[in-house]
Amino acid sequence: MDIRDLRYFCLTAELEHVSKAAEKLGIAQPYLTKIIGQIENEFGIELFTKVGRKIRLNNYGELFYKNAKKILADVDNLYTEMDFVLQKQMRTITLMCNTEAHMHGMLSEFQKKDSNYALKLLNTTRKDMIEALATGATDFALCDPMIDDDPCKNITTEIIFRDIACVLLPPCHPMRGKKAVKFEDLQGERLVTNPKGGAMRTHVDYVFDKYSVRPNIVCETNDINLIFQAVGSGLGYAFISYSVLDRYPELRSSCIEVDSPDKFGYMGLSYNSINIENRNMKDFLQFIRNYFRCLQERVDEAERIRNAALLDA
Numbered sequence: 001m002d003i004r005d006l007r008y009f010c011l012t013a014e015l016e017h018v019s020k021a022a023e024k025l026g027i028a029q030p031y032l033t034k035i036i037g038q039i040e041n042e043f044g045i046e047l048f049t050k051v052g053r054k055i056r057l058n059n060y061g062e063l064f065y066k067n068a069k070k071i072l073a074d075v076d077n078l079y080t081e082m083d084f085v086l087q088k089q090m091r092t093i094t095l096m097c098n099t100e101a102h103m104h105g106m107l108s109e110f111q112k113k114d115s116n117y118a119l120k121l122l123n124t125t126r127k128d129m130i131e132a133l134a135t136g137a138t139d140f141a142l143c144d145p146m147i148d149d150d151p152c153k154n155i156t157t158e159i160i161f162r163d164i165a166c167v168l169l170p171p172c173h174p175m176r177g178k179k180a181v182k183f184e185d186l187q188g189e190r191l192v193t194n195p196k197g198g199a200m201r202t203h204v205d206y207v208f209d210k211y212s213v214r215p216n217i218v219c220e221t222n223d224i225n226l227i228f229q230a231v232g233s234g235l236g237y238a239f240i241s242y243s244v245l246d247r248y249p250e251l252r253s254s255c256i257e258v259d260s261p262d263k264f265g266y267m268g269l270s271y272n273s274i275n276i277e278n279r280n281m282k283d284f285l286q287f288i289r290n291y292f293r294c295l296q297e298r299v300d301e302a303e304r305i306r307n308a309a310l311l312d313a
Helices: 003-015 018-025 029-043 059-085 103-110 126-135 199-210 224-232 242-247 249-254 279-312
Strands: 048-051 054-057 091-097 117-123 140-143 155-168 190-193 216-220 238-241 255-258 264-272
Touching (some): 003 018, 003 029, 003 059, 003 126, 018 029, 054 059, 059 091, 103 117, 117 279, 126 140, 126 155, 126 264, 140 279, 155 242, 199 238, 238 242, 242 249, 242 279, 264 279
Parallel strands (some): 091 117, 091 140, 190 216
Antiparallel strands (some): 048 054
């Protein structure tokens, strides 16, 4: 049994399916079955229980998996420490996110760092993030709504940021004269928004369902600049966050507040707790905490100023 065998075993356990694991690994399914059988023969026990078309770890398998993951994390740490000593930039930290609103700012700040690793940013869905965290396909995930802690999969989540939604209105829209708008007021209004799966769209779908509002969606895009252009041309309104206004302050005069406690969204940062002792993982964790702490301070200050303006109006 070698390190490769442990990686094969852990991925099979995480996907709970031999064929899917073999496909991801790029190997033949009979070969993967043979590797797992060799591990079981070495200890003289079975590690999986068959459940329908899937397989699940039994009590022995859970114990083996837990320790195998620790061994793999220690091996990764060893390589990271040697790369650091030898001043090699070998590792790439992968961050998945379901909103592109923070991508540009994070990448700009990261480029100012003198890091021993590269950064890879991926925009994907919440479902894909959960699987990637469990299988090690990503190091971190930024998700709204937050991913739940899962001790069995070693997934840990912390609240990293609280954002606030407001409404971006097209020119000459009759609601521009209002102090604030309720979600119910948007019934029948034309909406420009993200496709399903994104953070803002998930939140929008939730609140519209909660307040029995049927959205009149006229355009879907993940391109934030295209959203601005569509609203500016009068195609419809859009929800944007305070963190976006922090980057595009010229849009503030076209925005009105949302009068609802559901205007707040909470973003979670998730990672695999076994791997977090890695030097580069800890360094990036500190970086992203600092980045969102500074952004949170600016968003909170903007909220304070806008609330004061509403009271004075």
